[in-house]
Amino acid sequence: MKVFIDILTPKQCMLFSKLSERLRKDGHQVFEATREYREVVQLLKMKSMKVQVVGRHGGETLLGKLKANVERTLELASIMTELRPDVAVSLASPETSRVAFGLNIPHVCLNDSPHAEAVARLTVPLATLLLTPKIIPKTVWTRFGIQQNRIIQYKALDAWAWLKDFKPDKKVLTQMGLEKSRPIVAFRTEESFASYLLEKTSKTTLLLPLIESLLKSNVDFQAVVMPRYETQTALLKEKLGKCTTVCESTIDAPSLISYASVFVGAGGTMTTEAALLGVPTFSCYPGKPFLVEKYLIKKGLIVRETSLERVRAKILMTLKKIENVRKAQVTKARKLTSSFEDPIDVIAKAIEK
Numbered sequence: 539m540k541v542f543i544d545i546l547t548p549k550q551c552m553l554f555s556k557l558s559e560r561l562r563k564d565g566h567q568v569f570e571a572t573r574e575y576r577e578v579v580q581l582l583k584m585k586s587m588k589v590q591v592v593g594r595h596g597g598e599t600l601l602g603k604l605k606a607n608v609e610r611t612l613e614l615a616s617i618m619t620e621l622r623p624d625v626a627v628s629l630a631s632p633e634t635s636r637v638a639f640g641l642n643i644p645h646v647c648l649n650d651s652p653h654a655e656a657v658a659r660l661t662v663p664l665a666t667l668l669l670t671p672k673i674i675p676k677t678v679w680t681r682f683g684i685q686q687n688r689i690i691q692y693k694a695l696d697a698w699a700w701l702k703d704f705k706p707d708k709k710v711l712t713q714m715g716l717e718k719s720r721p722i723v724a725f726r727t728e729e730s731f732a733s734y735l736l737e738k739t740s741k742t743t744l745l746l747p748l749i750e751s752l753l754k755s756n757v758d759f760q761a762v763v764m765p766r767y768e769t770q771t772a773l774l775k776e777k778l779g780k781c782t783t784v785c786e787s788t789i790d791a792p793s794l795i796s797y798a799s800v801f802v803g804a805g806g807t808m809t810t811e812a813a814l815l816g817v818p819t820f821s822c823y824p825g826k827p828f829l830v831e832k833y834l835i836k837k838g839l840i841v842r843e844t845s846l847e848r849v850r851a852k853i854l855m856t857l858k859k860i861e862n863v864r865k866a867q868v869t870k871a872r873k874l875t876s877s878f879e880d881p882i883d884v885i886a887k888a889i890e891k
Contacts, residue, residue, distance in 0.1 A: 541889060542623035542643075544614075544634040545572045545589060548788070549807040551581045552700045553629065553648075553881075558587075560886050569621055573610060577766065580788035592617065593633070611636050618643065625889055628661075630654070635661040646889050650696050652678045653828040667888055669881075671695055673833045690888055694878035695830060697810045702880055704815075706796040714762060714783050714794065721759040721799040721857055724812075725749060727770050728804030728824065744824060745804065746777060751850050753781050757857050759799065764791060764808070799860050800853055805831060813839035814875060816868030818856050820849055838870050 541561055545554050558568045570587065572578055574594040582589050593610025596603030611633045618626070618637050628634040630649040638645035647665035652658055652674065662668055663683035670679065672691040679689055711718055725745050749761060761782040765771040774784045795801055795812050803809035805823035812819040813834045821831060821842045834840040843849035856863050 539566045539625070539890070540621065540623040541566050541568050542618060542621060542626045542634075543568060543570045544626070544628040544631040545570055545578065545582070546575070546629070546631055547807075548577050548581050548791075549696070550629045551578060551585065551587070552792075552807075553696055554627075555585055555587060556699050556882050557627070557885055560882050561889065564886065564890070566890075569623065571614070571617070573606075576768065577788050584788060584790075590617070607632055615640065627885075627889060630657050630661040632657060632660040635664045639664040646885070648696070648885065649679075650674065650830055651828065652682075653825070658682050669885055669888055671830070671881075674829050678829070690884065692879055692881050692884040694875075694881050695810055695814065695833075696881060697807060697814055698875060698878045699881040701792065701811060701814055701875075702878075704792055704796075706793040707790055708793075708797075710790045710793040711797060713789065714785070716760050716762065716783065716797075718797065721757075721860060722794075722797060723752070723759050723761050723800045723802065723853065723857070724795055724798040725761065725763040726801070726803040726806065726808040727763065727765045727767075727774075728822075729766060729806055745802065745822065746774065748802070748822070748846055748850060749774075749778060749782060751846065752853060753778075755850075755854055757854050759857055762794065762798075764789070764794075799864070800856055802849075802853065809840065810834065814871055816864070816871035818860070818863050818867050820853060822849060837874055839867065839874070 543554050545551055561568050570589040571592045572589045574591055592613050594606050596606035614633050614637045618641055623643060625644045625646060626634050626638040627646045630647055635645060644666040646667050647661055648669045650671050659682055662679055668679060668684055668689045670691055672693045676686045676689045680686055716722055727745055763774055763782055764785045765774060771784060771786055791808060792811055795817060796815050798817050801812035801817045802820045809819060809821050810830060819840045821840050822844055827842055835842055
C-alpha cells in the first residue's frame, strides 16, 4: 500500500516519524512531504528524514496564508496525481485535505485542536476518518460537519506517541552550554502566527517581560528559551543578552525539557510534553484554555496563570522546593500515562483498514 504523509509542524515531525517507521515495518510504501518552515525543515534534517519540500509557510497575515495555501494545493495536486497513493495522512493539513478529496483519495486526518477553528472547518468535513484523543468528545467534531461513525478516538494524548519509549540525551546540555547541577527553567514562546491567535498577541513574544522579571530575582537558575520564529529569536537575544540561552536553531526539545527544573509555555505541544514527563509546568497561553490543556490542568500537571506577578511568584516558589515538587509531578504523570494506549497502534490500524 502507498501512504502519503504531510508533515507541517515540529509536533508532526515527532508523531509522523514514529508512524512512518511503523508503516514501513509493516511493509507499506511511505511518501512524505513538508513545506518550507524553519523549525520543521531543521527537525527533519536532525532526524535524517528525507522529505520532499512542497510550498511554504504562509507567515503572519491571512492573505499570506491564503496565497501559500492555494499555491501549495496546486503543487500537491500534481504530486499526488502522479504518485496516486492508496491513502493520504495528515494532521489537519488544509492542502492535503482538499487534494485528497478532489482526487478521491481516502484521507486519514488527525486533530487534537478544535480551538483552531479555521483549520478544522477546512479539513474535518472532508476527512474519510478523523482520529483524535478520547478526551475530546465526538460532539466537538460533529459541529464541523463530520459524522460520528467516521471518528476514531484513542485513550492517550498525541505526545505519548513519541514519549512512550523516550530516553533523554545528555548531549543537549553540552550543546546548549547548560549545567545539570544548576536549576534550568525552559521557556517556549507562543504560536503568534497561528490563525487562532492573530491579533491576540504581539508579533514578538508575551514571555519576554516574565523572563526579564525572573532574572532580577535572587534565585539561581539557568534560563533557556526556544523561540518559534526568527523575529522572536532576534528580539530575545537583543533584550536578554548573555543572561539567557536563546536557541537559534532546532534542538532535541524533549531531552532539554526532561532536564528542566521548570517549564514555561504558552500552549502547544511542548507544554504537553513537559507535563507528561513530570516537569513542573506553567502555561501562559493568552487565549481560553483549550481542551488538552484543560485536561492536564484538571490532572494537576499544568498550572495556568496569565498574571505576570502571580506566575513569577509561583515559579520562584517552585524552584525553592524543586525536589519535592518534581517528585510529586513525576508520580502524577506516571499515574496518568500508565492507562494510555499507543496512538501509533490506533492510527496505523485505521490506515491499514
